[in-house]
Amino acid sequence: MSQLAHKTARASSAVVRTGPANDSNVLTRRRLAASVSGLDQRSMILLLMTLVLGLLLLLSMALGSASIPLDQIVSALLLGKSDSTAWTNIVLKFRLPKTLTAMLAGIALGLSGLLMQTYFRNPLAEPFVLGVSSGASLGVALVVLSTGAGGAAMIAGLGFTGDLLLTTAAGLGAGLTMGLVLLVATRVRSNLTLLILGLMFGYLVTSMVSLLLYFALPERIQAYINWTFGSFSSVTVGQLPILASFVCAGLLIAATSIKALNALLLGEDYAQSMGTNLRRARLRIVLSTALLVSAVTAFCGPIAFVGIAVPHLCRGILRASDHRILLPGTCLTGGIVALCASLIAELPGNNLVLPLNVVTALLGAPVVMLVVLRQFKGRQ
Amino acid sequence: MSVPALHTRDLSIGYPRRRKDDICLAKALNLRLEPGSLVGLLGPNGVGKSTLLRTLAAMQAPLAGQVLLDGEDARRMRPGELAKALSLVLTNTPHPGLMTGFELVALGRLPHSDWLGRLSESDRGAVNWALDAVNAGELACQVLAELSDGQRQKLMIARALAQETAIMLLDEPTAFLDLPRRVEIMRLLKRLAHQTGRAILVSTHDLDQALRNCDQLWLMREGAMLVGAPEDLALDGGITQTFHTDSVSFDQSSGAFAVETPAGAAIHVKGSGTRETWMRRALERNGYRHDPVAGVADISLRHNGQGPEWHLTIEERLSRHRSVAGVLAALKDAGI
Known part of the structure; x- marks a missing residue:
């Protein structure tokens, strides 16, 4: 290895490596071994997480207010029919979309939380820092609080069309907000400016929503508040492909940003010096977050906590900062957390359903506190 | 004279302002950075050392003129291309907690690796070589959060080395370090420049270490740049002029700053x-x-x-x- 001449891509600037090599071979080998075994350990954890996610998917299919025999669930899933039409309907039209929605939402929120925390180099960043949920809530508030008498009756019943209207309104609000943020993202210089603008925009929109609430009728306010609780059960089988394609698109764009995300761990200046096209990386990251978060918020409401907690949880479990590991890691952790929350919210064997946002934060926050405390223990 | 790794052509540096005159920190700079040499960039605070480094690294547009890397205009190069020609070390050492020393240095291979940033066998060789070159082999498996500022800065330099660029720019890399660490890092840079043929430009306030280690000094004063061997600049009064203030002056005979004697008893x-x-x-x-x-x-x-x-x-x-x-x-x- 000594006297090893390494040509860089530029022919005339040959950069030579010289120096101690032989005496450090042992160290080098040990280092290699260490990093390889670290990788193995992490792949093992990822595999384990996949298994847990699979188990939770099954549990989510199996548990619910109606108790259906396991073989009947399998038969409904695989053959499309079971001993009772009601069971088939419950499994295919209710439990399946709810389960898949929970998983997709968990993936989307966890992943976008990771993107935002890395991009803004801020452990408090979450998917909604750019104002998406505020935009969506404005859309919903406008529909719920300002529709005419007919609209009010429709929403009071919250029938199918009511749901669709809310989803569309939330989607439009989130989409418009993200468009605005993207437009701003191409103009401003630093990520801190973008963060502050996003937060301020959020405050602005929230105050508009408050204004609408202030002048609204109490029963309509209730409809709005129900939306803010968040839910995985309002997505129909027909809407599922739309949610799934948004999440897949966001996931793909995030995957192409892995290298930039790793470089951005050292800040924008260093990232640029290591070949990152800052403008393009920012657009990719914001676009990916926009697709992931606006779809989930439109279909499930503003689900709090998952986005900020999952990346911390994932880093704590995998003990890694490399996005090649963190990206699949946050997707799996996000899916697991969302499915757990969905299961607990329904309290199997009981007809009571708790608001999703209550469950995510109430049970999740202590877990994350523990992980973070353990992670930072013994540091200055 | 050898081919410069970097040179500037009538370069003006500073900041453009809207509806006002630009803030110009230096103009008509024709500088040459030679392979295999360590150059120290010195000057009082606020004179534009960091602006010059940022302009040379193409992170900031020049007001006029060009920065040429191996004859090519730096502003026209794509980020990936630029990262293969020039690497950077800054004053602050970021520390993403859970990263290990090896992983940090491996980030230097990003411009050379595939879309996922996977390391090939030769990438691993380069990372290990860089770790050994800065005598930081034992830090490879340690987590950054557990290291000192000096150790982290050494790893940042190793990262720039692993990037395998012909040019390295360092902006006050030793500012937060104690004296033994400052001495160690400047000697390390000298050795790297001479042994690996890199062109290294380091901005510093540590005149003593610059005089002892640099092959050439760039002295920045308001609107002017003095270039020469450290000893020549000490003898012809260049250093004295650059750093002279009411209370401090450069003592040519001792090669150090002297606080001007007050008129007491x-x-x-x-x-x-x-x-x-x-x-x-x-x-x-x-x-x-x-x-x-x-x-x-x-x-x-x-x-x-x-x-x-x-x-x-x-x-x-x-x-x-x-x-x-x-x-x-x-x-x-x-x-x-």
């Missing part, structure tokens, strides 16, 4: 060696002037059976002191 010190040097420093620190012949007070170093002793004579009254502090206290008591 004159005191004569008789003695020799280390003890006399430190007594004179103590007097200077307290605002006294040294008089080579005679002063308001005379201090002389004597040796008796129990060791050295200071004899202080004020208006023919003699007092004896064991420590420098004792002499200073006696002077104060006497109202001098």
